[in-house]
Structures are given as structure tokens and as C-alpha cells.
Amino acid sequence: MKRLGVKERIVETASDLFYHNGYNQTGINQIIAEAGVAKASMYQHFRSKEDIAVAYLLGRHAIWMTNLFDFVSTEDTSKGKVIRSFDYLIDWLCAVEFRGCGWQNIITDLPNDHDKIRNQAINHKNQIRNYIHTLLKNEAEYSVEQAGQLGDQVLILIEGAIILSQIQKNKWPILAAKNAAISLLK
Amino acid sequence: MKRLGVKERIVETASDLFYHNGYNQTGINQIIAEAGVAKASMYQHFRSKEDIAVAYLLGRHAIWMTNLFDFVSTEDTSKGKVIRSFDYLIDWLCAVEFRGCGWQNIITDLPNDHDKIRNQAINHKNQIRNYIHTLLKNEAEYSVEQAGQLGDQVLILIEGAIILSQIQKNKWPILAAKNAAISLLK
Amino acid sequence: MKRLGVKERIVETASDLFYHNGYNQTGINQIIAEAGVAKASMYQHFRSKEDIAVAYLLGRHAIWMTNLFDFVSTEDTSKGKVIRSFDYLIDWLCAVEFRGCGWQNIITDLPNDHDKIRNQAINHKNQIRNYIHTLLKNEAEYSVEQAGQLGDQVLILIEGAIILSQIQKNKWPILAAKNAAISLLK
Amino acid sequence: MKRLGVKERIVETASDLFYHNGYNQTGINQIIAEAGVAKASMYQHFRSKEDIAVAYLLGRHAIWMTNLFDFVSTEDTSKGKVIRSFDYLIDWLCAVEFRGCGWQNIITDLPNDHDKIRNQAINHKNQIRNYIHTLLKNEAEYSVEQAGQLGDQVLILIEGAIILSQIQKNKWPILAAKNAAISLLK
DNA sequence: CATGAATGAGGCTTCATTCAT
DNA sequence: CATGAATGAAGCCTCATTCAT
Numbered sequence: 046m047k048r049l050g051v052k053e054r055i056v057e058t059a060s061d062l063f064y065h066n067g068y069n070q071t072g073i074n075q076i077i078a079e080a081g082v083a084k085a086s087m088y089q090h091f092r093s094k095e096d097i098a099v100a101y102l103l104g105r106h107a108i109w110m111t112n113l114f115d116f117v118s119t120e121d122t123s124k125g126k127v128i129r130s131f132d133y134l135i136d137w138l139c140a141v142e143f144r145g146c147g148w149q150n151i152i153t154d155l156p157n158d159h160d161k162i163r164n165q166a167i168n169h170k171n172q173i174r175n176y177i178h179t180l181l182k183n184e185a186e187y188s189v190e191q192a193g194q195l196g197d198q199v200l201i202l203i204e205g206a207i208i209l210s211q212i213q214k215n216k217w218p219i220l221a222a223k224n225a226a227i228s229l230l231k
Numbered sequence: 232m233k234r235l236g237v238k239e240r241i242v243e244t245a246s247d248l249f250y251h252n253g254y255n256q257t258g259i260n261q262i263i264a265e266a267g268v269a270k271a272s273m274y275q276h277f278r279s280k281e282d283i284a285v286a287y288l289l290g291r292h293a294i295w296m297t298n299l300f301d302f303v304s305t306e307d308t309s310k311g312k313v314i315r316s317f318d319y320l321i322d323w324l325c326a327v328e329f330r331g332c333g334w335q336n337i338i339t340d341l342p343n344d345h346d347k348i349r350n351q352a353i354n355h356k357n358q359i360r361n362y363i364h365t366l367l368k369n370e371a372e373y374s375v376e377q378a379g380q381l382g383d384q385v386l387i388l389i390e391g392a393i394i395l396s397q398i399q400k401n402k403w404p405i406l407a408a409k410n411a412a413i414s415l416l417k
Numbered sequence: 418m419k420r421l422g423v424k425e426r427i428v429e430t431a432s433d434l435f436y437h438n439g440y441n442q443t444g445i446n447q448i449i450a451e452a453g454v455a456k457a458s459m460y461q462h463f464r465s466k467e468d469i470a471v472a473y474l475l476g477r478h479a480i481w482m483t484n485l486f487d488f489v490s491t492e493d494t495s496k497g498k499v500i501r502s503f504d505y506l507i508d509w510l511c512a513v514e515f516r517g518c519g520w521q522n523i524i525t526d527l528p529n530d531h532d533k534i535r536n537q538a539i540n541h542k543n544q545i546r547n548y549i550h551t552l553l554k555n556e557a558e559y560s561v562e563q564a565g566q567l568g569d570q571v572l573i574l575i576e577g578a579i580i581l582s583q584i585q586k587n588k589w590p591i592l593a594a595k596n597a598a599i600s601l602l603k
Numbered sequence: 604m605k606r607l608g609v610k611e612r613i614v615e616t617a618s619d620l621f622y623h624n625g626y627n628q629t630g631i632n633q634i635i636a637e638a639g640v641a642k643a644s645m646y647q648h649f650r651s652k653e654d655i656a657v658a659y660l661l662g663r664h665a666i667w668m669t670n671l672f673d674f675v676s677t678e679d680t681s682k683g684k685v686i687r688s689f690d691y692l693i694d695w696l697c698a699v700e701f702r703g704c705g706w707q708n709i710i711t712d713l714p715n716d717h718d719k720i721r722n723q724a725i726n727h728k729n730q731i732r733n734y735i736h737t738l739l740k741n742e743a744e745y746s747v748e749q750a751g752q753l754g755d756q757v758l759i760l761i762e763g764a765i766i767l768s769q770i771q772k773n774k775w776p777i778l779a780a781k782n783a784a785i786s787l788l789k
Numbered sequence: 790c791a792t793g794a795a796t797g798a799g800g801c802t803t804c805a806t807t808c809a810t
Numbered sequence: 811c812a813t814g815a816a817t818g819a820a821g822c823c824t825c826a827t828t829c830a831t
Contacts, residue, residue: 051794067340069255073822083796088823090794145339149394153331154253154340166398198411201404202384205391208335212352218387225384229414237811259805269812271808280805423815439712441627445801455817457803462815466801517711521766525703526625526712542770570783573776574756577763580707584724590759597756601786609790631826641791643829652826 052090054080060101065144068098068151068162095159098151102165105147110172112137123180124230127199130177131223134203138210138219145211149204174200186231199226238276240266246287251330254284254337281345284337288351291333296358298323309366310416313385316363317409320389324396324405331397335390360386367416385412424462426452432473437516440470440523440534467531470523474537477519482544484509495552496602499571502549503595506578507588517583521576546572558603571598610648612638618659623702626656626709653717656709660723663705668730670695681738682788685757688735689781692761696768696777703769707762732758744789757784 049057058080062071073094077084091097116133117126138145148166155162177199181192206222235243244266248257259280263273277283302319303312324331334352341348363385367378392408421429430452434443445466449456463469488505489498510517520538527534549571553564578594607615616638620629631652635645649655674691675684696703706724713720735757739750764780 066343069340070342072820074820084822085797085824086795089796094822149398150339152398153336153394154255156253156256170395170398194407194410197404197407198388198414201391201395201408201411202387203391204395204404205387205389208394209356209387209390212335212338212356218383218390221380221383222387224380225387225411225415228384229411258803260803270806270814272811272813274806275811438715441712442714444799446799456801457818458816460802461817521770522711524770525708525766526627528625528628538770542767566779566782569776569779570760570786573760573763573767573780573783575763576767576776577759577761580766581728581759581762584707584710584728590755590762593752593755594759596752597759597783597787600756601783630824632824642793642827644790644792646827647790 051080051082051086055082055087055090055097056100056104059097060104063098063101063151064105064141064147067154069154095161098159099161099165102148102151102162102169106165106169106172109137109169110176113173113176123183127177127180127230128223128226130199130203131206131219131226134206134210134219134222135216138207139216143210143214143216146204146207149208170200170204173203181230195229198229202226202229237266237268237272241268241273241276241283242286242290245283246290249284249287249337250291250327250333255340281347284345285347285351288334288337288348288355292351292355292358295355296362299359299362309369313363313366313416314409314412316385316389317392317405317412320392320396320405320408321402324393325402329396329400329402332390332393335394356386356390359389381415384415388412388415423452423454423458427454427459427462427469428472428476431469432476435470435473435523436477436513436519439526441526467533470531471533471537474520474523474534474541478537478541478544481541482548485545485548495555499549499552499602500595500598502571502575503578503591503598506575506582506591506594510579510582510591511588515582515586515588518576518579521580542572542576545575553602567601570601574598574601609638609640609644613640613645613648613655614658614662617655618662621656621659621709622663622699622705627712653719656717657719657723660706660709660720660727664723664727664730667727668734671731671734681741685735685738685788686781686784688757688761689764689777689784692764692768692777692780693774696765697774701768701772701774704762704765707766728758728762731761739788753787756787760784760787 055076059071059076062076062079073084073087076097077087080087087097091100113130113133116136117129120126120129144150148169152163152166174196178193178196181187181196181199182189184192187195202222202225206219209218210216241262245257245262248262248265259270259273262268262283263270266273273283277286299316299319302322303315306312306315330336334355338349338352360382364379364382367373367382367385368375370378373381388408388411392405395404396402427448431443431448434447434451445456445459448469449459452459459469463472485502485505488508489501492498492501516522520541524535524538546568550565550568553559553568553571554561556564559567574594574597578591581590582588613634617629617634620634620637631642631645634640634655635642638645645655649658671688671691674694675687678684678687702708706727710721710724732754736751736754739745739754739757740747742750745753760780760783764777767776768774
């Protein structure tokens with residue numbers, strides 16, 4: 046850990062804490078203690094706690110999307126990639142013991158004025174949406190309009206699977222969502 | 232407001248604040264100030280802030296379920312009631328400006344040891360699940376197994392619609408979820 | 418000290434520190450440490466550091482005015498009382514080793530948004546002004562207009578004597594001011 | 604601004620900030636940011652924030668005295684120059700919206716150990732005093748002793764006019780001081 | 790000279806809770 | 811039941827300064 050630069054250590058540490066313990070439950074003091082960094086050093090790199098959360102979400106977004114792309118790359122067809130996205134959810138959420146989606150988690154109990162964080166969540170979800178829409182538009186069997194509608198439906202299944210598996214601490218919601226997606230995509 | 236007993240006033244006030252401003256964002260002092268209750272009186276009725284949250288969730292659960300039953304009662308068929316559940320979501324979430332689901336919101340950024348709250352969320356979601364399962368089992372066209380699988384899929388659509396409409400501050404996810412449900416139920 | 422209530426201890430301690438060390442130089446931690454009070458107890462009695470300063474200034478105002486009235490009460494004539502005010506300044510400022518006027522001191526390097534404090538200074542100075550005006554209006558030899566003009570001139574001598582004796586750490590400015598006042602009042 | 608050397612830029616910027624926003628309210632970071640100077644460069648030229656304040660006061664002193672000399676040069680007699688000094692105060696203090704005297708302002712809420720700054724204030728005030736004394740000693744109508752006493756009285760009127768106009772945010776104290784000076788100088 | 794990383798100390802304020810009256 | 815005093819812990823943030831590049 047000590048090999049990393051200060052900024053990286055802060056983001057790494059904060060990311061773990063924010064994701065696993067929650068944004069409001071994680072204090073600045075805990076972050077700097079675990080990162081082994083002085084408080085003022087932290088504020089040299091980040092204007093506020095919210096900015097650290099933005100860095101956390103940006104970093105996770107890049108990783109999350111890359112992991113998704115890698116995971117679905119085993120499938121040849123666009124439809125196959127969409128279906129396989131649900132296997133990605135299983136893979137991911139089981140590994141984190143159903144701690145859920147960092148973006149969902151952080152916005153649901155967010156102080157009113159934290160718009161930078163809120164925008165990160167919106168961006169993240171929109172990029173997933175765009176990706177699914179793009180995949181389905183590649184499928185000859187769907188019109189553009191159909192692809193859009195089906196894509197939104199799949200997105201909702203993804204979101205529902207994430208939050209419900211978090212509440213139930215179980216993967217059955219993801220499996221059910223996958224089956225629903227298969228049905229919807231015929 | 233002053234007509235209600237102390238306990239009721241606390242729960243009423245806390246419910247509004249927890250739901251609209253967030254659990255972590257709502258302080259004990261704000262609750263007692265707005266409820267017009269002394270601090271010690273509050274701690275006479277509730278052992279902790281968490282216990283107030285439990286009371287809040289229990290109360291909202293009763294209201295929420297009753298409202299749902301009323302709303303879908305205009306439909307004769309079980310399948311029709313399930314579909315109409317999504318209209319209920321629109322009705323509800325638009326009215327609260329897409330503040331989302333109180334149960335989802337409270338568990339995503341919760342201190343680790345607050346199991347009483349977590350259990351409330353699980354119970355609430357299970358009762359919705361049971362209700363949908365029951366409805367679909369009434370439908371002759373589905374086997375018991377089919378009813379269960381379809382019910383879970385509908386539940387996921389509901390959850391996804393709630394969280395996504397909260398992130399997007401828009402009702403399109405609920406409409407998309409409704410269409411998905413219609414497709415799935417044929 | 419421990420006999421006093423918490424609020425009194427806080428005001429007493431803060432008054433000493435604010436006056437002798439300066440408002441910006443005195444931290445909340447120092448106040449509570451010397452007052453022997455928990456931080457949250459302090460904030461139960463005062464909404465902010467500024468509010469403590471207001472209490473300090475209000476308390477000192479009452480004492481200051483009373484002391485002035487007592488001090489000049491040995492004189493029979495109004496003009497005599499005015500002149501004797503400068504002896505009061507000597508008595509006071511020598512005792513505090515020319516630490517100057519608490520109101521002057523606190524407003525000269527005050528954060529912009531501390532209007533409650535600024536208003537205390539204005540009020541204090543206005544009450545001194547009113548007192549001097551009233552005294553001089555009692556003198557038959559002055560017209561009302563003359564009394565007002567002379568009163569303002571005396572007030573300026575007072576203020577100048579205070580600040581200059583603070584800078585010079587010496588009482589000669591007060592003596593010079595007294596002589597000027599004697600000349601002006603004939 | 605960029606034409607000036609580093610040291611000059613620092614002093615210029617700090618002077619504005621110290622005078623208009625206050626010494627304690629002005630941070631080192633704000634100074635280097637507005638001066639466009641690196642932090643280490645600043646500490647190469649100045650050992651501490653206090654030293655910057657000393658440079659600020661020295662620079663302002665030269666300007667202030669020059670401005671005074673220029674302003675009163677329209678008068679032929681020494682007594683006339685002294686009286687006209689109060690017009691200088693009006694000219695100056697109205698222009699800076701009654702922000703008061705930089706020397707008075709900085710010493711009233713100063714950490715105890717900042718003697719370099721305190722000495723600047725003493726020097727500045729002594730030079731004004733000397734100037735007024737010199738002028739009045741030129742007047743044949745006053746004995747040397749009288750000139751000294753009247754000079755001190757005028758100085759106090761000046762100081763009082765400055766601080767009271769700052770508190771009241773109004774020029775009436777300066778006008779009253781001028782009238783008092785006219786009376787005292789016969 | 791510029792850059793900015795790093796720091797220890799301290800800034801003011803709020804939290805949920807307990808206790809005495 | 812109401813009142814509110816008192817608390818320890820923790821909240822987020824800023825200060826002037828030093829140092830390595």
C-alpha cells in the first residue's frame with residue numbers, strides 16, 4: 046500500500062470504505078488513518094469528502110465497465126452479450142457478498158447538496174443503458190424502437206436484480222432477472 | 232398534530248424526515264423539535280434512533296400495502312391487479328417526486344449493526360413478493376411453478392423501476408417496467 | 418469558578434480570553450478547557466462562537482457603563498462628569514495594561530459575516546454618545562446644538578485616547594485627551 | 604501585475620487583502636493564489652506571514668505619508684496644514700468605505716508574540732505625531748510646550764475620528780474632529 | 790524561482806445518548 | 811411526561827509552514 050502515491054492511497058482506501066461501509070458511515074478520519082496520510086495532505090488532493098467520492102465512483106466506473114465488456118466478450122451475438130450481462134452480475138455481486146451497487150447505495154441517503162455525486166450515478170447508469178441499447182440495435186430482428194424499449198426493460202431488470210439481491214443477500218433475484226430477460230428478448 | 236400522543240407525534244415527524252431527508256441526514260434534535268417533544272420523553276418511548284426507524288418502517292408498511300390493495304382493487308382479474316401495480320408505482324412515486332422506496336433508501340447506507348432496520352426491509356419486500364405470487368397463483372393459466380417464477384420477475388421489475396426512477400427523477404422506468412411485465416405475463 | 422453555572426463559566430472564561438488575547442486568537446477548545454466544560458455543553462448554551470462574543474460584549478457593556486456612572490458620580494455638575502470620564506479611562510485602561518476597548522478590538526479584524534458582533538459595538542458606542550450628549554444638554558451654558566457638537570467632539574477624544582494609549586501602552590494620550598476636553602468645554 | 608517581481612506581487616496582493624479583508628482573515632494560500640506565486644517562492648522572500656505584514660505596513664506608511672504631505676501642500680500656513688489633515692482623512696476613509704486604519708486594525712486582534720507588527724504601528728503613529736508637532740512648532744503663536752500639547756490633542760482627534768468613522772461607517776466623526784481641532788487651535 | 794506534496798495542530802460544529810430535576 | 815443540562819466522540823475542514831523536486 047505504501048508504494049502508491051498519496052492520492053492513490055486515499056482513493057483506494059476511501060473506495061473500500063465507501064463501498065463496504067457506506068458514504069455517510071465513513072469519516073474523513075477513518076480514511077486518513079487507514080490510508081496513512083495526514084489530514085491536510087488529503088485536502089491538498091481533494092477539496093472535500095464529496096470530491097473523494099467522485100473519484101471513487103469514477104474509478105469504479107472504469108473498472109466496472111471494463112469488467113463487464115471483458116465478461117461478455119465470450120459471446121458472439123449482441124443478444125448473447127446482453128443475456129450474459131446477468132452472469133456478470135452474479136459473478137460480481139457474489140464476490141462482494143451482495144453489497145449492491147455503489148452508485149445506488151450512495152445516492153439513496155445523500156445530503157441534498159451533493160450533486161456531483163448524484164451526477165456520477167446518473168452518468169454511470171446512462172452509460173450502461175447506452176451500452177445495452179447499442180447491443181440490441183445491432184440485432185437485425187429488432188427495430189430501432191424495439192431495441193430501445195427492450196433495452197430499457199433489461200436495464201430495469203439489472204437494477205432490480207442488484208437491489209433485491211442486496212436486500213435478500215442472495216443471488217436468486219439475479220437468476221430470475223436473467224430468465225425475464227431471456228423471455229423478453231424472445 | 233398536538234392531539235396525537237407523544238409516541239405518535241414522534242413517529243409521524245420522524246417518518247416524514249427519514250423518508251424525505253434521509254435517515255442519516257435526520258438528527259434526533261430535529262425530530263424532537265418538530266414533534267414538540269422533550270428529549271427524555273422520546274427516549275422513554277424509543278430505546279434508540281434505530282427503534283424509531285423501525286416504527287417508521289412498520290407504519291409505512293401498513294399504509295403502503297393498504298394503498299396498493301385499494302389501488303388495484305379496481306381490477307377484476309389477478310393478472311390485471313399485477314399490471315395495475317405499476318400504475319400504483321407511478322401514482323406514488325410521482326407524488327413524492329421520485330424520492331424512492333423508504334426501505335431501499337434506509338438500508339443502502341446503514342451502519343453495519345442495524346439489523347432491526349434491515350429485517351424490516353426484508354419483511355416488507357417479502358410481503359410484496361408473497362402478494363404477487365398469490366395473485367399469479369390464482370391465474371389458471373399458470374402452473375404454480377410458473378406463477379412463482381413470473382412473480383419474482385415482476386418483483387424485480389418493481390424494484391428496478393423504483394430505484395431507476397429515483398436516479399433519473401423520471402417516470403419512464405416505471406412505464407418501461409409495466410410494458411415488460413405485460414410482455415412477461417403474455 | 419466551579420460554583421458558577423456552566424453558562425456563566427463559559428461567558429466568564431471567554432470574556433477574559435476574548436478581551437486579553439483577541440477574538441480570532443481565542444479558540445473554542447481553549448474556552449472549554451479553561452471553563453472546564455464539554456464542547457457539546459457549550460453548544461447547548463450558545464449556537465456559535467459569535468454568540469458567545471455577543472454575550473461577552475453585552476456583559477461587559479453593563480459593567481462598563483455602571484462603572485462609568487459610579488466613577489463620575491462624585492462630580493456634581495454635568496460638565497464635571499464629562500471631564501471626569503477621562504479619569505475613568507485612566508483608571509480602567511491602566512488596570513488592564515492598556516489592552517484597549519473590547520468593542521474596538523473585536524470589530525477591526527472581524528470576519529465579514531459577523532454582524533451580531535458589529536452591532537454590539539455600534540450599540541455600545543451609541544450609548545456612550547447618548548450619555549455624553551445628555552450630560553451636556555443639562556448644562557445651561559450650551560444650546561442643544563452646541564451640546565450635540567461638543568458631545569461628539571468629546572466622544573472622539575475618548576475613542577482616540579483609548580486606541581492611542583493601546584498602541585503606545587501609555588496613559589499620556591488619555592491625559593492629553595482630558596486637557597483637550599477641558600479646553601473645548603471652556 | 605505580472606510585470607512586477609515576485610516580492611512586489613506578494614506585497615501588493617497581501618496589502619490589499621490584509622487591509623480590506625483583515626490580517627487573520629487572509630490566508631497564505633489566498634495570497635499566493637492571487638499573486639500568482641509559488642508557495643516556496645513566497646517563503647524565500649518572507650520568513651513568515653508576519654514579515655509580509657511588516658512589508659505591507661512599511662509600504663503603506665510611505666504612501667500614506669506622501670499622500671498626506673501632498674494633500675496639505677495646498678495650505679500655506681502650518682496651522683492650515685494641520686486643519687487640512689482632517690480633509691485628508693475624509694478623502695481617504697470615504698474612498699476605502701471607512702475600512703479604518705491598517706495599523707489600528709492589525710494590532711487589535713494580534714497574536715501576542717507579533718512584536719514586529721506592533722512596532723510598525725508605533726512607528727507609524729509616532730511619525731504622524733512628529734509631523735504634527737513640527738508643524739505646530741513652526742507657528743509663532745505657540746510656545747514649544749504648547750505646540751507639543753496641542754499636537755498630541757490633534758493626534759488623538761485623528762485617531763478617534765478614524766476608529767469612530769469605521770464603527771459608524773460614516774464621516775461625521777471626522778467632521779466633528781475637524782471642528783474640535785479648529786477650536787483647539789483657536 | 791516555480792511547483793505542489795506533505796504535515797501537525799487546530800479550527801468550529803454536530804452527533805446520539807444519559808441524567809437530574 | 812416535560813425540560814434541558816451535560817457529555818464523549820466524531821464530524822468536515824483550514825491554518826502556516828517545510829521540504830523535495
